[in-house]
Amino acid sequence: MNASVSLHNRINTVVRDIPRSGIRDFFDIVTTMKDVISLGIGEPDFDTPWHVREATVFALERGATHYSSNLGYIELRRALSKYVAKHFGAEYNPDNEVLVTVGVSEALDIALRALINPGEEVLYHEPCYVSYRATILFAGGKPLAVETKAENGFRLTRQMLEAKWTPNTKLLMLNFPNNPTGAIMDRRDLEDIAAFAREKDLIVITDEIYAELTYDNPHTSIVSLPGMKERTVFLHGFSKAWAMTGYRLGYACGPAELIEAMMKVHQYTMLCASSLAQKAAIEALTRPEIDVGEMVAEYRRRRNYIATAFADMGLECHRPLGAFYAFPSIAKFGLKSKDFALKLLHDEKVAAVPGTAFGECGEGFLRCAYATSFDNIKEAMARLKRFTGKL
Amino acid sequence: MDELLKILATNALETHANIARMLNVPAAEVDARIAAYEKQGVIRGYQAVLNEDQLDLDKVTAVIEVKVTPQREGGFNTIADRISRYPEVSSAYLMSGGYDLLLFIEGKNLRQVAAFVSEKLAPLDGVISTSTHFMLKTYKRLGVQMHQESSDERLSVAP
Ligand SMILES: Cc1ncc(COP(=O)(O)O)c(C=O)c1O
Numbered sequence: 001m002n003a004s005v006s007l008h009n010r011i012n013t014v015v016r017d018i019p020r021s022g023i024r025d026f027f028d029i030v031t032t033m034k035d036v037i038s039l040g041i042g043e044p045d046f047d048t049p050w051h052v053r054e055a056t057v058f059a060l061e062r063g064a065t066h067y068s069s070n071l072g073y074i075e076l077r078r079a080l081s082k083y084v085a086k087h088f089g090a091e092y093n094p095d096n097e098v099l100v101t102v103g104v105s106e107a108l109d110i111a112l113r114a115l116i117n118p119g120e121e122v123l124y125h126e127p128c129y130v131s132y133r134a135t136i137l138f139a140g141g142k143p144l145a146v147e148t149k150a151e152n153g154f155r156l157t158r159q160m161l162e163a164k165w166t167p168n169t170k171l172l173m174l175n176f177p178n179n180p181t182g183a184i185m186d187r188r189d190l191e192d193i194a195a196f197a198r199e200k201d202l203i204v205i206t207d208e209i210y211a212e213l214t215y216d217n218p219h220t221s222i223v224s225l226p227g228m229k230e231r232t233v234f235l236h237g238f239s240k241a242w243a244m245t246g247y248r249l250g251y252a253c254g255p256a257e258l259i260e261a262m263m264k265v266h267q268y269t270m271l272c273a274s275s276l277a278q279k280a281a282i283e284a285l286t287r288p289e290i291d292v293g294e295m296v297a298e299y300r301r302r303r304n305y306i307a308t309a310f311a312d313m314g315l316e317c318h319r320p321l322g323a324f325y326a327f328p329s330i331a332k333f334g335l336k337s338k339d340f341a342l343k344l345l346h347d348e349k350v351a352a353v354p355g356t357a358f359g360e361c362g363e364g365f366l367r368c369a370y371a372t373s374f375d376n377i378k379e380a381m382a383r384l385k386r387f388t389g390k391l
Numbered sequence: 392m393d394e395l396l397k398i399l400a401t402n403a404l405e406t407h408a409n410i411a412r413m414l415n416v417p418a419a420e421v422d423a424r425i426a427a428y429e430k431q432g433v434i435r436g437y438q439a440v441l442n443e444d445q446l447d448l449d450k451v452t453a454v455i456e457v458k459v460t461p462q463r464e465g466g467f468n469t470i471a472d473r474i475s476r477y478p479e480v481s482s483a484y485l486m487s488g489g490y491d492l493l494l495f496i497e498g499k500n501l502r503q504v505a506a507f508v509s510e511k512l513a514p515l516d517g518v519i520s521t522s523t524h525f526m527l528k529t530y531k532r533l534g535v536q537m538h539q540e541s542s543d544e545r546l547s548v549a550p
Contacts, residue, residue: 027548040548130550179550245549297394301413308412351548374402378409 014137021130022357026341030351037380039368040351042179044243044324046298049291052242055283056276064275070267071259072100072251076278079285080251087211089224090234092253099259099266100273100281104209104237104250105131106266111205111233111252112139114261115171123164124173125156126359127180127327129207132173133359144169147361150329153318154183158192165200172202174222177210177322180358180367182303184322187220194225203258204232209250210323212241212292215300217321223253230255233262238277240323241292242284247277299324302370302377309381313388324371327355331364333391341366348383395424396433401534403437442537444529452481452497452526453504456490457512458519467491470517479507490522501525 008016023040030036047053071077077094084098085091092098101107108131116122118140124132126145136143144164148154161172174193176185185193197204204222211219223232237250250273252262266272306326310317317328330340337354344350353369355362370377398410407425411418428434443450462469467485471492475483482495494512498504504523513521529537 021550023548023550027546030547036547038547041545042549043545045543045545297397301394301398304415305409305412308415353548374413 014140018134018137021134022338023130023353026351026353026357029342030345033345033349036345036349036351037376037383038351038372039370039377039380040353041369041371042325043245043371044240044295045371045373046243046295048243048247049284051287051291052244052280052284056247056280059276059279064279066275068100068272068275068278070263070272071096071098072273073275073278073282076100076282076285077251079282080253083285084234084236084253087219088208088221088234090221090229090253093256096256097253097259099252099263100278101237101250101252101266102270102273103239103248104207104235105248106270106273107235107237107250107252107262108132108205108207109135109138110262110265110269111235111258112136112141112171113265114258115139115203116141117170119168120171121166121169122171122173123161123169123202125160125175125178127154127178127355127362127365128173128358129175129179130357132175136173141171142168145359145361147359148181148183150316150318150327150365153321154178154181154327155185155189156193157189158196161193161196169200170203171205172197173205173207175207175209177214177219178325179210179323180325180353180355180362180365181318181327182320182323182325183318184214184217184219186217187225190220190222191225194222194228197231198227202231204228205235206232207235209235209237209240211236213296213299213324214322215296215303215320219322233258238281238284241295242281243295244277244280244284247274247280249273249277249281299370302374305374305377306368306370306381309385313381313385315384315388324369326368326370327365328368329364330366333388335391337363337365344384344387348387350380350383350387393424395421396428399425399434399437440533440535442529442532444537449499450497451500451504452495453508454524454526455494455496455508455512456486456522456524457492457494458521459491460517460519461491462517470515473515474512477507477511479504479511 077098080098081092081094112135116139121142121144122136123144125148133143146160146164148156206222223229223234233252233254235252238244303320310328315328317326320326337356341354353367355365407421408418411421459470461467479496480494481497484493486493496504508521508523
């Protein structure tokens with residue numbers, strides 16, 4: 001039967017032509033192997049804080065198993081509004097400027113769909129989170145990738161944006177602290193970007209899912225800069241700082257008109273985020289932030305260890321300042337990222353994701369997530385050292 | 392608390408070189424700080440956290456609540472110190488609330504612990520009363536779960 005051929009031709013061409021995530025391919029290989037130490041996991045190794053899990057069980061017993069309002073429980077939106085005001089320096093009205101979503105993933109998708117007309121351009125920086133290019137394309141936009149560079153700490157500059165901008169550019173997507181590079185942007189870096197966005201009248205979508213995880217400098221959000229709140233959609237969620245990836249909970253804050261537009265897409269496609277997850281999030285936000293601080297301290301120790309270990313084995317790596325990723329250069333070994341990662345996996349049973357999973361300019365790099373136990377990190381570094389010593 | 396102490400409290404066997412890397416300080420500094428803590432008596436020793444339930448030991452642990460009369464000089468310290476010196480006492484705390492001292496006692500069997508209480512502890516000058524409870528099973532000790540294997544439910548590679 002040759003039905004598969006004709007089905008292939010019936011798939012939406014945008015969907016058909018987008019490759020599967022490189023992460024997915026790599027995962028398929030890793031799962032066939034035993035006793036692998038993985039530096040490939042982009043989610044916290046910490047358990048979800050116990051009080052949050054407890055609150056989830058309690059919510060289940062109390063019957064929080066029904067739809068919530070489309071925007072999300074008002075109690076949660078109030079807590080989010082307070083949290084964002086306190087930590088990010090922007091005040092949002094919980095009644096119409098906060099939308100609870102199914103992870104930052106959904107928030108990214110509906111922000112793009114709510115804003116993009118067919119063919120409009122979206123500036124974003126690479127290497128970046130695997131979904132950005134695909135979600136822009138799904139929304140009918142035209143992705144304009146801007147390459148950030150290791151020598152510049154993978155920060156974004158105004159010059160880089162100017163080189164790619166056209167009069168048809170409508171949106172700018174930002175993600176700092178960054179997956180996969182661990183880069184952050186300080187206030188001065190962001191001021192240049194903000195000035196550019198204001199001049200070119202761009203809407204900014206800022207994915208700050210790793211905001212709590214910075215190790216040397218405090219996080220600054222672009223929404224706190226003058227004239228930015230009114231043109232910015234701020235995205236955040238519970239996956240990383242609260243180790244709640246499986247809860248699938250995120251949120252968007254922005255000007256009421258934009259949130260209303262996003263709410264429409266959300267209303268017709270998702271209805272609402274999980275009620276149980278929302279109850280858990282209320283608990284996570286309204287309790288002291290002790291758990292987050294402890295996690296950050298532990299990630300910092302691992303970051304320090306990994307940075308020194310790379311230096312000891314002569315692997316060049318810009319200092320990771322946020323999130324839980326290090327992004328060393330492996331270019332000097334003359335292997336493609338993918339081949340390096342596969343060889344490392346086969347020879348030493350260490351999994352790390354090839355930089356190319358995060359955009360073509362990730363060639364020559366390897367993403368090493370340190371969201372794994374210190375013992376695993378020590379062993380992985382010892383193996384990596386042995387491996388690179390033989391190359 | 393000093394981060395160095397936190398690291399040691401979770402794994403006292405961590406090498407000083409590794410601790411230095413984690414804290415981003417020279418190894419010699421870690422050596423010196425640990426030596427200073429040992430000298431000051433902040434660090435009193437290093438012990439393994441055992442899951443004794445797994446060892447099939449001839450051993451019972453009792454928790455004893457003790458009411459005492461504080462001494463004219465020295466308050467609770469004098470009597471607490473006298474009680475702590477018995478090798479059977481593995482831990483001793485001054486408590487607020489319904490009793491004064493909380494003791495953890497280890498013995499070979501129930502009879503031995505009972506003998507300790509009735510022959511040594513209760514007759515002490517200043518001890519008013521005791522209430523003894525025997526431990527049946529340890530679920531968590533010193534922050535370590537004793538009966539749960541740690542499990543990682545995460546996928547081996549994730550975005
Ligand atoms: C930069 C970035 N954005 C978004 C996400 C997805 O987050 P969520 O679990 O909230 O959908 C991730 C997850 O790895 C990420 O790294």
